Amino acid sequence: MDYTLIHYNVMAWEGRAYDYGMGNLKSMGFLVDDLEFDPDLVIRGLIMDKVKGNLVKADRFGYIKRVMHGTQMLPTRAVSEIYGRELVDLRKEDTWEFLNTLFSVSEAVMFMQMVDKLDQGLVPAELGPLDYKGLYNAVSKALFRAHVEGQLKSEIMAEPERFVEPDPELPLALLDQKEAGKRLLLITNSDYHYTNKMMNHAFNRFLPNDMGWRDLFEMVIVSARKPEFFQISHPLYEVVTEDGLLRPCFKANSGGLYSGGSAQMVEKSLDIHGDEILYVGDHIFTDVSQSKVHLRWRTALICRELEDEFDALIKSHAQKEKLVTLIQQKEIVGDLFNQLRLALQRRTNSRPAQVVG
Incomplete structure (x- = not known):
């Protein structure tokens, strides 16, 4: 999240x-x-x-x-x-x-x-x-x-x-994915109270027809304890009230809100495995490395810093073309200089100089 x-x-x-x-x-x-x-x-x-x-x-x-x-x-x-x-x-x-x-x-x-x-x-x-x-x-x-x-x-x-920089398009993009047949999951280390408060603030006002953020996800897992979530099976609890009351359970079902559990439990509950899952996150080690190494999930890294890099590349396109032209000219001049230096060396040693024009 x-x-x-x-x-x-x-x-x-x-x-x-x-x-x-x-x-x-x-x-x-x-x-x-x-x-x-x-x-x-x-x-x-x-x-x-x-x-x-x-x-x-x-x-x-x-x-x-x-x-x-x-x-x-x-x-x-x-x-x-x-x-x-x-x-x-x-x-x-x-x-x-x-x-x-x-x-x-x-x-x-x-x-x-x-x-x-x-x-x-x-x-x-x-x-x-x-x-x-x-x-x-x-x-x-x-x-x-x-x-x-x-x-x-x-x-x-x-x-x-x-603290939050809202993105009105993000909830709608997830809704597009859901309507296209994708099964969306939210797996976060944050606890239920924080997750519910922040998702309500960031998502609900941008969703149509009185939808709430929970309606986007087939399963929500809070307090996931990543990266252990990808390797160890922790006890699974169902969140049963708006106050965050938990009760033990042994199987996750579609539409449920849970605390703890494991990635293997997610695969078993939804009957999906390995590269059928695309896991998206911002943590280089936990989200990209561990889920790929231990479960063979496909991964995507959210790296906001690249937005500035991309903008800089676009804005510098004209300068880049000019720089490429200058580098090509430098290579031609450098090649001619090397040939002239070799010719001078040969003549200094009383040998015929051969310079390619």
Whole structure:
């Protein structure tokens, strides 16, 4: 649901997560009053090095190409000295933390800013000797408290218009799919109360004929506990009242609203398997990797950041054509220069020069 069916204003959502997280760090004794949320500091797909206090960009083979220590970019030579030919191995979870979703933005911003504080000697001594990994653990704990204590979600549920960027076409697009014979499922880690509140706000006003968001989906599963949902069979409960009352059940049926369960249960209940299912999500690891690896589901990744990239490509079309022309001219001039240089070398050594015109 989050960042797939409902797109949030990153500055609003992650800004408030940052505020709550920094408030928790302050209560621990960290000096954070001079820090502000900077959403342009990081982007999804980067990787935090929890041991060295770096944010790194790796290529498809895992080689590290660019590095930011704290909030400062490092020159290429420094990158080579620090990492050499070291490869990023995301299986080493004690070292690397991948930014899978836009929910990772506030955590990465907090960590990089606190690395600066540690380097500047501005971490109070009474907090004990902290290395970068200990600092990351403190940041992670502070953000975890912000989510677990429920303050952030309570604020969002109270004023969803502040945080949600509505898309009137999305509910209608799902209705088109349903009317074309597709069977739609909603599987989210959010609990029922949050899911119902946010889907009501984002969908119901755009649906025709007094339809509600539940009418779009053949099955809804909340508190799914992904990625375990794709690998482990958790107890299944049916949500039986608007207040979210649960009762145990052993089989999911079409039209039902459930909590927990597993992906295998979904396949069995709907009698569909593997590549008959297209799973759409925004989490690079959970939504794309795990469902494909363990279940052979087809996957689609929602990556809103590509919208800006696409717009830039369209707007730069004329410049691209000009650049291609200049590159072709450069190749012709470069080829002629190489031939002339070879001719000069041969004549210098008293050999006949042959230059192809």
